Amino acid sequence: KWKGIIEAYREYLPVSEKTPVVSLHEGNTPLIKADNLSKAIAPDKNLQIYLKYEGLNPTGSFKDRGMTMAISKAKEEGKTAVICASTGNTSASAAAYAARAGMKAYVILPKGAVAVGKLSQAMIYGAKIIALMGNFDDALTIVRQIGEKYPVEVVNSVNPYRIEGQKTAAFEICDYLEEAPDFHFLPVGNAGNITAYWKGYKEYYQKGKVKKTPRMIGWQAEGAAPIVKGFPIKNPQTIATAIKIGNPYSWQPALQAAKESNGFIDAVSDEEILEAYKLIASTEGVFCEPASAASVAGVIKAYRKGLFKGSEIITCTLTGNGLKDPDTVIMASEKPIEMPPDINQIAKFLEL
Numbered sequence: 001k002w003k004g005i006i007e008a009y010r011e012y013l014p015v016s017e018k019t020p021v022v023s024l025h026e027g028n029t030p031l032i033k034a035d036n037l038s039k040a041i042a043p044d045k046n047l048q049i050y051l052k053y054e055g056l057n058p059t060g061s062f063k064d065r066g067m068t069m070a071i072s073k074a075k076e077e078g079k080t081a082v083i084c085a086s087t088g089n090t091s092a093s094a095a096a097y098a099a100r101a102g103m104k105a106y107v108i109l110p111k112g113a114v115a116v117g118k119l120s121q122a123m124i125y126g127a128k129i130i131a132l133m134g135n136f137d138d139a140l141t142i143v144r145q146i147g148e149k150y151p152v153e154v155v156n157s158v159n160p161y162r163i164e165g166q167k168t169a170a171f172e173i174c175d176y177l178e179e180a181p182d183f184h185f186l187p188v189g190n191a192g193n194i195t196a197y198w199k200g201y202k203e204y205y206q207k208g209k210v211k212k213t214p215r216m217i218g219w220q221a222e223g224a225a226p227i228v229k230g231f232p233i234k235n236p237q238t239i240a241t242a243i244k245i246g247n248p249y250s251w252q253p254a255l256q257a258a259k260e261s262n263g264f265i266d267a268v269s270d271e272e273i274l275e276a277y278k279l280i281a282s283t284e285g286v287f288c289e290p291a292s293a294a295s296v297a298g299v300i301k302a303y304r305k306g307l308f309k310g311s312e313i314i315t316c317t318l319t320g321n322g323l324k325d326p327d328t329v330i331m332a333s334e335k336p337i338e339m340p341p342d343i344n345q346i347a348k349f350l351e352l
């Protein structure tokens, strides 16, 4: 039976029998074949698209992979409190795993910029929450200063244990496909995840578990694309609030992952993100949050630019569950029509 990613991939992780395993049975998420989506995007290419649905982790995002490692190691080192800056998912995950570990969690969030589902999670798990009068980058700066000065463990992806835990998603993909994909598409915010995936693919390749590594293709939102632009963005703007980040901590490792893998990092517009967001749900029944859809918006953009020959195996990480951010759906969708309980009117409207 599945008991979380540390038990599943212990030999690849910096843990020993002395490490207390704090787990919510994260990982082992579905890799869903998306043939309807593939036909909708590129009817002429027979692309073998798979969706790594990380929204089915315990707190609804890929962050749980890194957090089980960061919190377990913090507990091993005798820490009693953790702190993070977050656009929402990191704080939700840190609060949950800290609660489970009997630790205090302090989270610093950009005021008014966190999706309601994520904020509710940090609250109910018992974190101390600060709504910072600033953006994510300001929050991360503060958190790193606090981590230097006070006995609290920083659990943002500046913490290498987060990268270690998150690389296990690449292992799961290779185990399932019994080979590495040709391309891996994913969104890029603070850039820990693209760094982690590339580390995982390389480790599996070096171990001879796969005969190749994928081209890593990262996607930022056009209004929050420092890596694409080549300079930090002071006031990043995007509807995909999870990746509204102007100065990614793992900027260099992300560039290295793109370069080493013969991949690249590019940007998609909010409109392209919302188009992909709806298409994934309406063609495959998979509901991810807006930032996650940047990966599929990237597949659409890459197809239109002629990247694919045909039949390539493309894995896309859907990083967070759509339920995290219901307000965006309501805002981006048609309002439901109001009707009286009249069978004729309803049958007529439904064109039965």
Ligand SMILES: Cc1ncc(COP(=O)(O)O)c(/C=C/C(=O)C(=O)O)c1O
Residues within 6 Å of the ligand: 061, 085, 086, 087, 088, 089, 090, 091, 157, 187, 188, 189, 190, 191, 192, 193, 194, 242, 243, 289, 291, 292, 319, 320
């Ligand atoms: C749904 C979702 N999709 C993509 C990303 C980008 O991953 P990274 O490039 O590894 O940062 C995030 C990141 C969120 C935070 O950074 C945070 O929660 O503070 C996310 O929540």
